[in-house]
Amino acid sequence: MTKKPKKSFKIIKKEASIPRRINLLFFVIVCLFTFLVLRLAQMQLANKSFYDKKLSATNTYTVKQSQPRGQIYDSAGNVLVANEIKQVLVFTRSNTTTAEDMKDLAQKLSTLVTLTETKVTTRAKKDYYLADQSVYAQVVKNLPDKKKYDNYGNKLTEATIYANAVEAVTDDQIAYSDEELKQVYLFNQMNSVSVFNSVNLKTADLTEDQIAYIVANQSKLSGISVSTNWEREKVNTSIASIIGTVSSEEAGLPKEEAEDYLKKGYALNDRVGTSYLEKSYEEYLQGTHTIRKITTDKKGKIVSDQVTTEGKSGKNLKLTINSNFQTAVEGILSKYYQADLDAGFATYSEGAYVVALNPQTGGVLAMAGLSHETGETTASPDALGTITDVFVPGSVVKAATISAGWESGVISGNQVLADQSINLAGSAPIKSWFTGSNSTNITAAQALEYSSNTYMVQIALKMMGQEYYSGMALMTSGMQEAMEKLRSTFAEYGLGVDTGLDVSGESIGLTSSDYTASNVLTEAFGQYDSYTVLQLAQYAATVANGGNRVAPHLVEGIYDADDSGGVGTLSKSIDTKVLNQINISSDDMAVLQQGFYQVVNSSSGYATGTKMRGSSVTIAGKTGTAETYAKASNGDIVTTVNSSVLAYDYSTSSDSKIAVAVIIPHLTSDENYSNQLIAKDIIDLYMQSYVNQ
Secondary structure, three states, X not given: OOOOOOOOOOOOOOOOOHHHHHHHHHHHHHHHHHHHHHHHHHHHHHOHHHHHHHHOOOEEEEEEEOOOOOOEEOOOOOEEEEEEEEEEEEEEOOOOOOHHHHHHHHHHHOOOOOOOOOOOOHHHHHHHHOOOHHHHHHHXXXXXXXXXXXXXXXXXXXXXXXXXXHHHOOXXXXXXXXXXXXXXXHHHHHHOOOOOOEEEEOOOOOOHHHHHHHHHOHHHOOOEEEEEEEEEEEOOOOOHHHHOOEOOOOOOOOHHHHHHHHHOOOOOOOOXXXXXXXXXXXXXHOOEOEEEEEEEOOOOOEEEEEEEEOOEOOOEEEEOOOHHHHHHHHHHHXXXXXXXXXXXXXXXOOEEEEEEEOOOOOEEEEEEEEEOOOOOXXXXXXXXXXXXXXXXXXXXXXXXXXXXXXXXXXXXXXXXXXXXXXXXXXXXXXXXXOOOOOOEEEOHHHHHHHOOHHHHHHHHHHHOOOOOOOOEOOOOOOHHHHHHHHHHHHHHOOOOOOOOOOOOOOOOOEOOOOOOHHHHHHHHOOOOOEEOHHHHHHHHHHHHOOOEEEOOEOEEEEEEOOOOOOOOEEEEEOOOOEEEEOOOOHHHHHHHHHHHHHHHHOOOOOXXXXXXXXXXXXXXXXXXXXXXXXXXXXXXXXEEEEEEEEEEEOOOOOOOOOEEEEEEEEEOOOOOOHHHHHHHHHHHHHHHHHHOO
């Protein structure tokens, strides 16, 4: 078979156009160069000012330094709350300070000062351990890749890597000695400070030698200086609990209120009032900040450090309470309550409480309380209980009940009603303590004088739209309306509502919404709702001054601090604040005042307040006894009474100087008449010592 000859192909190469490529490259270079020139022109001509600002850009820091808090004085100018000034070490963190710098500084300081505590958290120990850059670098190097990079191989944020490094530090690595813990303690305080802010380092009181050495070697202790700091210092007084507390530097602003405080210009570590008087007058007691503006350039170098606002100490408060009178009131209360304890009458009593007010201004003259534990033979101070604890008061409410009858139109003037046994179908008879088998016609003033329960019950029945007759069935009709009217009138006197006290935290009493028609009747003579002693004192003051409910206040005035160390110069007086007037005529108010006068000064054997006679001044008042119950240690229920009294110095011109409310709950007997004797002695002391001198 003949093979076909193979075909041959000739490959012809086309020569590259080198000149064309060179020209293209040259064209690209020219375009890029042109673009660069145009861009430079734009930057230097059109946007010159923008880039000039970039080159000269700076950072500005605002630094706030707090000033001492205002002090608190009694009405005589005696200091109750002061600031204890101490020399302290201050660390100020610059913008170039590193963690390693602070660790080195802590090691130096630990040998120079004395520490009273070295308690630190595990996290603080780990931060101290990682402060060395070489140590931190090694810990990070040993971390697994997933602790340093994400799933795409990108490096995690520095904060995340640091958190992972903290987690990787073992307990063995932070098993510090006592000496090392001192360093950790100091480092932790410095490490909590932001740039250009300061912290007062917690140490024992600095000695003169320590201060001298630190000042002399300040160049070797970068960021450390000696300054003054203050700590709140209270005089030992029973009203310390009502004065309240101030937060520490560590706690700073309360978390739940921090946002509001920051809007007002506070710093996070500012110490603020956290309760009662300190909190209520925070805006005055808090000093104004010294404010510095610190400017740094792009390299972190300080180019300006300027004080823009000079701070001032907080304003001082002067109270309405005289410390000597307060102490004397406490003594009177303790004397009679101890007598009840010694007699076995106060075994189940939880304490005794008294409040004295100026009826004209509402100024608080004294707030004293005693707290007692069942079975104990002594009691402890509890002034705070005068505004927080509530009690069923008994017959002292009867003036308010008569007022409710007048306001509802069911009685008028000094109306006569029969004091008689109230016999309701299916219920035990309701009687006054003096009621016999016969009825006795009495006036409204006499109903107060004799403390008639049945007079008040008849008012309540009339308010419910039910006229009393023996054997009648008590209906629920009108029950809600009557209770609302009673409580509304009681509120006019301050019972069951906010008194307007200038200190937050007071109770408004206990007024249940779950009641029966029978409760409406017992409410009328003080055997249902519960009130604070302050509310009872406001009620007494309202009767004493002729019908104006005045807001009680502890602060008499606000003063600008001066260099003399005294109260200072008056900045603002606390004015008398009338909350409301009792909605009755002046003639009707005179009936109530006459009834209060007769309670103490009547020649009748039925007058209930005669133990308040014999004072250097004439006293008017109203006694109360509420039947209550207590549980004995063996579980038995014991019948007890809440013994109360309202009293004031009597004046026909309604110009009384002092009104007092006293309550001693859960006595097994009130035969000692402690309530009346306490009120009498307090009024007598005040009038002799501060009015009729």
